[in-house]
Amino acid sequence: MYRIARITIAALASVGMLASVAACGSGQSTSEKNGTIEVVASVNQWGTVAKTLGGDNVNVTSIINSTNVDAHDYEPTTSDIAKLQKAQVIIVNGAGYDAWAVKAAQSVNATIVNAAEVGGVNDGENPHVWFSADVRKAVAQAITEAYEQADAAKKSDFDKLHDQWKSEEGNVESKIAEVKQKSDGLAYAATESVASYLAEDMGLTDATPSGYARATANESEPTPTDIKQFTDALKAGEIKLLVVNTQEESELTGKITDAAKSVEVPMVELTEQMPEQYDSLTAWMEGLVDAFSQAIA
Numbered sequence: 513m514y515r516i517a518r519i520t521i522a523a524l525a526s527v528g529m530l531a532s533v534a535a536c537g538s539g540q541s542t543s544e545k546n547g548t549i550e551v552v553a554s555v556n557q558w559g560t561v562a563k564t565l566g567g568d569n570v571n572v573t574s575i576i577n578s579t580n581v582d583a584h585d586y587e588p589t590t591s592d593i594a595k596l597q598k599a600q601v602i603i604v605n606g607a608g609y610d611a612w613a614v615k616a617a618q619s620v621n622a623t624i625v626n627a628a629e630v631g632g633v634n635d636g637e638n639p640h641v642w643f644s645a646d647v648r649k650a651v652a653q654a655i656t657e658a659y660e661q662a663d664a665a666k667k668s669d670f671d672k673l674h675d676q677w678k679s680e681e682g683n684v685e686s687k688i689a690e691v692k693q694k695s696d697g698l699a700y701a702a703t704e705s706v707a708s709y710l711a712e713d714m715g716l717t718d719a720t721p722s723g724y725a726r727a728t729a730n731e732s733e734p735t736p737t738d739i740k741q742f743t744d745a746l747k748a749g750e751i752k753l754l755v756v757n758t759q760e761e762s763e764l765t766g767k768i769t770d771a772a773k774s775v776e777v778p779m780v781e782l783t784e785q786m787p788e789q790y791d792s793l794t795a796w797m798e799g800l801v802d803a804f805s806q807a808i809a
Contacts (some may be wrong), residue, residue: 520528549662552599554613555583557786557793558627558651561604562791567587570601570664575613579759579785582612596620599712601658603627603651604673621657630654640784642793644709645685652677671778680794688713695808701742702755703765704728706784707801710797711755712744714804719751743771754779778807 528542551572553559559574566572566649567622575592576583588596596602597621604613605789606628617624628639631647641647656674688710696715702708705725708718718725726740734742745751746768754772756765758781772779780803 527741533768547600549605549659550599552595553603554605554610555785556795558603558605559638560786560790560792561648561652561677562601562655564680565652565670565673566659566764566795567669567673567704569669570659572582573599576610576785577788579783579787581785582759583785584608586610588612588616592616596622600662601625601655603655605639605641606635607637607641608635609639618776624653625651625658627651638705640706641709643707643713644796645681645688645713645764647709648681648793648797649678652681677794680792684794684797684801685713687798687805691801691805691808695804699750700753700755700806701745701751702757703768704757704760704784706757707755707782707800710800710804714801716753719745734764739767742768746771746777747775749775751777753777753804756781757774757784759783759785764766780804780807 556574699719
């Protein structure tokens, strides 16, 4: 099982909070008066996609915008709930990644796009679905359809913006194909499996020791034996590339990165939340693919 967000009292109380917000804020929003669609995304990686696909026709708010925030355990505030209450379109990640947002959205009268569901990923599977090219394309299509349902008069605008997004995504996938040509089957391992969809798209083979992978997927501590198997595999040359999630660094991951450095195994460092220097999901993916390409050159 991949990490499932712990539903806190704040999240469980969201229905009551929504009712309270609705009672005191039923007037038209500025966006509605201006003819734009009010959109709320749980995380900024999907929020940037929503903005690209909507342009000036939408007003997009992302609740989580920082790599310093863990979406799994986030506790929505009253302000967050108020934003969701006013939304016409809500985009959640799903698959347990942002269960607080999925739960809150169920009590809102809005069109909900659940990225994991749209991409065919179930609860218990890897929830970091924005790393998958197939899921990105499916979600973009679903968002466009939600916009056209909300404002059919602007269908031609939304279709044009979707085509532009597909061109940007096409550039990412071209880079992925280039990396796959030179790295297909290359053995890699990861301190966390956040980018496994991207690695799979590039044709890499996951060689993370099974005990370690199982422990981190279950959000439990790897055993000393798990760590030794990992470091031994690095030193033996069985792992050709190490992927490190810098959002979850610890003393244990430090032992793994030290072992990789000792035998000069190249590393790709990344985060599971979109870094602030990127203004779109496609730009972030393109940057990551470039990093992989350089690491395996």
